[in-house]
Amino acid sequence: MTASVTIGNERLAEQAAEAVKDLVAAGFHEALSNGDPGLWGPDAQAEAAVRLGWLDLPRNSRELLPEIGKLVERARAQGLDHVVLAGMGGSSLAPEVITTTADVPLTVLDTTDPGQVRRALADRLERTIVVVASKSGGTVETDSHRRIYEQAFREAGIDPAERIIVVTDPGSPLEQAAIEAGYPVILADPNVGGRYSALSAFGLVPSALAGADIEKLLDDAEAVRPLLAQAEGNPGLTLGAALGAAAAAGRDKLVLEDSLAEINGLPDWIEQLIAESTGKQGRGILPVVGADPDDTDDELVAGIESGGDVTVSGPLGAQFLIWEYATAVAGRVLGIDPFNQPNVAESKENTAKILDRAEPPVGTPVLVDGPVEVYGEVPGSSAPKDLPEVLTRLLEAIPERGYLAVMAYLDREAAFDAPHAEGASFEEMTDAWSAADPATLRGLLAVRTDRPVTFGWGPRFLHSTGQYHKGGPQNGVFLQLTGANEADVEVPGKPYTLGRLQLAQALGDLGALADRGRPVVRLHLTDRAAGVARLLEAAREV
Numbered sequence: 392m393t394a395s396v397t398i399g400n401e402r403l404a405e406q407a408a409e410a411v412k413d414l415v416a417a418g419f420h421e422a423l424s425n426g427d428p429g430l431w432g433p434d435a436q437a438e439a440a441v442r443l444g445w446l447d448l449p450r451n452s453r454e455l456l457p458e459i460g461k462l463v464e465r466a467r468a469q470g471l472d473h474v475v476l477a478g479m480g481g482s483s484l485a486p487e488v489i490t491t492t493a494d495v496p497l498t499v500l501d502t503t504d505p506g507q508v509r510r511a512l513a514d515r516l517e518r519t520i521v522v523v524a525s526k527s528g529g530t531v532e533t534d535s536h537r538r539i540y541e542q543a544f545r546e547a548g549i550d551p552a553e554r555i556i557v558v559t560d561p562g563s564p565l566e567q568a569a570i571e572a573g574y575p576v577i578l579a580d581p582n583v584g585g586r587y588s589a590l591s592a593f594g595l596v597p598s599a600l601a602g603a604d605i606e607k608l609l610d611d612a613e614a615v616r617p618l619l620a621q622a623e624g625n626p627g628l629t630l631g632a633a634l635g636a637a638a639a640a641g642r643d644k645l646v647l648e649d650s651l652a653e654i655n656g657l658p659d660w661i662e663q664l665i666a667e668s669t670g671k672q673g674r675g676i677l678p679v680v681g682a683d684p685d686d687t688d689d690e691l692v693a694g695i696e697s698g699g700d701v702t703v704s705g706p707l708g709a710q711f712l713i714w715e716y717a718t719a720v721a722g723r724v725l726g727i728d729p730f731n732q733p734n735v736a737e738s739k740e741n742t743a744k745i746l747d748r749a750e751p752p753v754g755t756p757v758l759v760d761g762p763v764e765v766y767g768e769v770p771g772s773s774a775p776k777d778l779p780e781v782l783t784r785l786l787e788a789i790p791e792r793g794y795l796a797v798m799a800y801l802d803r804e805a806a807f808d809a810p811h812a813e814g815a816s817f818e819e820m821t822d823a824w825s826a827a828d829p830a831t832l833r834g835l836l837a838v839r840t841d842r843p844v845t846f847g848w849g850p851r852f853l854h855s856t857g858q859y860h861k862g863g864p865q866n867g868v869f870l871q872l873t874g875a876n877e878a879d880v881e882v883p884g885k886p887y888t889l890g891r892l893q894l895a896q897a898l899g900d901l902g903a904l905a906d907r908g909r910p911v912v913r914l915h916l917t918d919r920a921a922g923v924a925r926l927l928e929a930a931r932e933v
C-alpha cells in the first residue's frame with residue numbers, strides 16, 4: 392500500500408501549497424534529507440544536530456533485527472508470553488499502537504497508579520518478561536517500575552536477570568544499572584529524540600516480543616522514505632505545510648479522527664509528537680483525541696485513512712515517518728524548535744520538591760460533594776454549591792479559542808472491573824465499562840461547549856500534552872482528577888510509595904499551571920468507583 396496525504400478542503404489546499412512553495416524555494420526538503428540541523432534557526436541548531444536520526448531509522452534499525460530476534464527466541468523458549476513495557480511518552484506510545492494494530496497483547500505501564508501497577512504485577516508473573524525502556528534512563532516512573540518488578544521477581548524466587556530487558560541510550564544511568572544487574576541491553580540511536588523514536592529500538596523491541604511483525608513496519612517506512620526527499624508529491628511536506636499553515640492562520644486545534652482506520656490508537660501517538668514538539672513559546676498545535684469535530688474556526692480535522700480536512704493514508708510504518716517529518720516541517724513554519732520540550736521539566740521539579748516534604752501540600756477542600764472533594768480556586772465570585780456548578784463554572788471559564796483539559800491520575804484499567812450482570816451481552820458490558828470510566832467525562836463535557844475538551848491519563852499526558860499546557864497558548868482551563876488509594880505500593884530503595892509519587896506529580900503539575908494564572912481545579916475521589924459515578928452524574932446535570 393502506498394502512502395499519501397490528501398487535502399479535501401480548498402482553502403487549506405491553497406494555504407498548504409503556498410507554504411510548500413516557500414519551503415521548496417528555501418531548499419528545506421533537500422536540507423532535511425541531508426540532515427541539516429540549521430533549519431529551525433540558530434537557537435535550535437545544537438539540539439537538532441543530535442535529533443535528526445529518525446529519518447534514517449527505516450534502514451538503520453534493521454541492524455537491530457538479529458539481536459531482537461534472539462531476545463524473542465529466548466523469551467519464547469522460556470515460555471514468557473506476558474510482555475510488560477515500562478516506559479513513558481515516546482518510549483511506550485509507539486509500541487502501544489504497533490501492538491494494538493497487530494492485535495498482539497502488550498501490557499503498557501506508563502502510570503504511577505498503585506492499583507494499575509498491582510494489577511500488572513498480579514497478572515502471570517511467572518510468565519512475565521519486562522522491557523524497561525527509557526532514553527534518558529532517569530525517568531522516575533520507569534525507574535520505579537524497574538525497582539518494583541525486580542523486587543516482585545525476587546520475592547517469587549525468579550532471577551530478574553532472566554526477565555528484564557533494558558532499552559536505553561548509550562551511556563545512560565540505566566545502561567550502567569543494567570550492566571551491573573546483568574540484564575540484556577539494547578542500545579538505541581542517541582541521535583533520535585523520545586517522541587521521534589517509533590522506528591528505533593524503543594518501538595521495535597517490545598513490539599517484537601509481543602509478536603508484531605517489525606520487519607514489515609520498517610519495510611513500510613522505508614518505502615515512503617524516498618518520497619520525503621522530493622519537492623513534489625512529498626506527503627510529509629504536504630502534511631507539515633498544511634498543519635503549520637493552518638495553525639499560523641488560527642486553526643490550531645487538531646482533531647484526530649481514526650474511527651474507520653485499521654490502525655488502532657495512532658492519535659495517542661500523534662498527540663505526544665505534535666503537542667510536545669509544537670507547544671512552546673506561547674504557540675503550538677493542540678491535538679484533540681477521541682472527539683467529534685465541532686466545526687469551529689480554530690479547528691482542523693485530520694483523518695487517518697479517511698475523512699478530515701486532510702487525510703493521511705498508508706500503513707503504520709509509513710504513518711510514523713510521515714507524521715514525524717510533518718512535525719519537523721510544522722515547527723519550521725511556526726518558527727519553533729520541534730525537538731526540545733522546555734516546560735516538561737518544571738512539573739518534574741515541582742514533584743521532586745513535593746516528595747522532599749514530610750506531607751504533600753493538598754490544601755483544604757472548598758467543597759465536598761459526596762465522594763468528591765473539590766480543591767483549588769473555582770472560577771466565579773461566590774463559592775460553588777455543588778459539583779455540577781463546579782463543572783459549569785469551569786466550562787464558562789474557557790476563553791475564546793481556549794480549551795478544557797481533563798487530567799486523570801487514576802487507574803486506566805479500573806473500569807473493566809465494573810460489575811455487570813451474569814450473561815450480559817457485549818453491549819451491556821460496554822455500557823457498564825463506560826459508566827465506570829473517568830474518560831467518559833470528556834464526551835459529557837464536550838457536548839456542553841463548542842470548545843475542545845481533551846482527556847489525558849496522568850502522569851502519561853505529562854510527557855505529551857503536558858508540554859503544550861504549559862508552553863503553548865495560555866488559554867487552557869484545567870480539571871485534575873485524583874483518587875484515594877486503597878493499597879499503596881512501595882518503591883524499593885526510595886523513600887516514597889507510588890501513591891505518594893502519583894499525588895506529588897498531580898500537585899507538581901497543578902502548581903506549574905496555577906503559577907501561570909490558569910484556572911485549575913482538583914477533584915479528589917475519596918471513593919474511586921462512587922466518585923466516578925458522581926462525577927459523570929454531575930456532568931449530565933450541567
Ligand SMILES: O=P(O)(O)OC[C@H]1O[C@H](O)[C@H](O)[C@@H](O)[C@@H]1O
Nearest residue numbers: 480481525526527530585586854
Ligand atoms: O525515554 P525517557 O527518557 O524515559 O523519556 C520519556 C519521555 O520523557 C519526556 O516527556 C520527553 O519529553 C519525551 O520525549 C520522552 O519520550
